[in-house]
Amino acid sequence: MPSCVQEFFRIPVLPVCYVLFFMLLMSGCAGQRTRIIETTAYCGCGRCCSWERGSWAYLKLDFWNRYVSAGKAEGNVYSGLTAAGTEPVEPQAGLFSKDSLTRPWMIPVRTVFPWLWLHNDGTIAADTKYYPFGTRMYVPGWGWGVVTDRGGAIKGPDRIDLYFESHQDALNWGRRRLEVTIE
Numbered sequence: 001m002p003s004c005v006q007e008f009f010r011i012p013v014l015p016v017c018y019v020l021f022f023m024l025l026m027s028g029c030a031g032q033r034t035r036i037i038e039t040t041a042y043c044g045c046g047r048c049c050s051w052e053r054g055s056w057a058y059l060k061l062d063f064w065n066r067y068v069s070a071g072k073a074e075g076n077v078y079s080g081l082t083a084a085g086t087e088p089v090e091p092q093a094g095l096f097s098k099d100s101l102t103r104p105w106m107i108p109v110r111t112v113f114p115w116l117w118l119h120n121d122g123t124i125a126a127d128t129k130y131y132p133f134g135t136r137m138y139v140p141g142w143g144w145g146v147v148t149d150r151g152g153a154i155k156g157p158d159r160i161d162l163y164f165e166s167h168q169d170a171l172n173w174g175r176r177r178l179e180v181t182i183e
Contacts, residue, residue, distance in 0.1 A: 031183055032181055032182065032183055033181075033182050034179050034180065034181050034182070035157070035158070035179070035180055035182060036158070036177055036178070036179055036180075037157075037158055037159065037160055037177070037178060037179075037180045038158055038159050038160075038175065038176070038177050039139060039142075039160055039161070039162055039173075039175070039176050039177075039178055039180070040159075040160075040161050040162070040173075040174075040175050041161065041162050041163075041164050041169070041170035041171075041173035041174070042125070042151070042161050042162070042163060042164070042170055043163070043164050043165065043166060043167045043169070043170045044080055044088060044163075045167045046066075046069070047167070048167065048170065049078070049080075050068060050069050050070040050071060051066045051067060051068055051069055051078035052066070052067060052069045053065070053066060053067075054067070055067050055075070065077065066078040066080070071152060082123060082125075082148045082149035083125075083128075083133075083148070083149050083150045084133045084148040084149065086123075086148050088123040088148075088149065088163040089120060089121075089122055089123055089163065090122050090123075090163060090164055090165045091119075091120060091121055091122030091142060091143030091144055091145055092119065092120040092122075092143075093106075093119060093143065119144070121136065121143075121144045121145050121146045122142065122143055122144065122145035122146075122162065122163055123145060123146070123148050123149055123162075123163035124137060124139075124145040124146060124147045124148070124149070124160050124161065124162060124163070125147070125149035125150055125151040125154055125160065125161035125162075125163070126147045126149075126150065126154060126159075126160045126161070127150065127154050127155055127156055127157065127159070128147070128150050130156065130157040131147045131157070131160075131182070132147070133147055133148055134146060134147065134148075135147040135182065135183070136182075136183040137160070137180050137181065137182050137183070138180065138181040139160075139162060139178060139180050140178055140179070140180075141176075141178070142162050142173075145162065145163075147160075149161075149163070160180070
């Protein structure tokens, strides 16, 4: 046999396995699937989240407090947190993202403010029987998000709710059937 072939077979198998495993792990393809899902939008306002200022027990004089106005928890204090106990957020593209290529005018803004360097996942509300808390999804036109909330009207595997900062953005999103990537 030629010497180069003999040298090839002298490579220990264990480090090669580690390299292949690391490449598979970093490829991101393991565990991803796509599904057509109906997406709707919500924000933290009183209309979307069913809360109102002040309690009738105090004749609405405590207008700085928020109370749940519908459902099983009606009358309880509304905290604004998701079902997982986190603050809802809209997804944010980082400095090194595809968004920087499509919107290059954002690069100077992202370089000046260090908190804009990193990518942040948004909040998704889903049926936790099908998508448990922590399930990561990519919604085209919205971005990456993590399931950290559940909604009263969100039932089944074909329906999710996306969080937006403003009510107008949520209305503009409307209802869309999209091919969502699920990790």
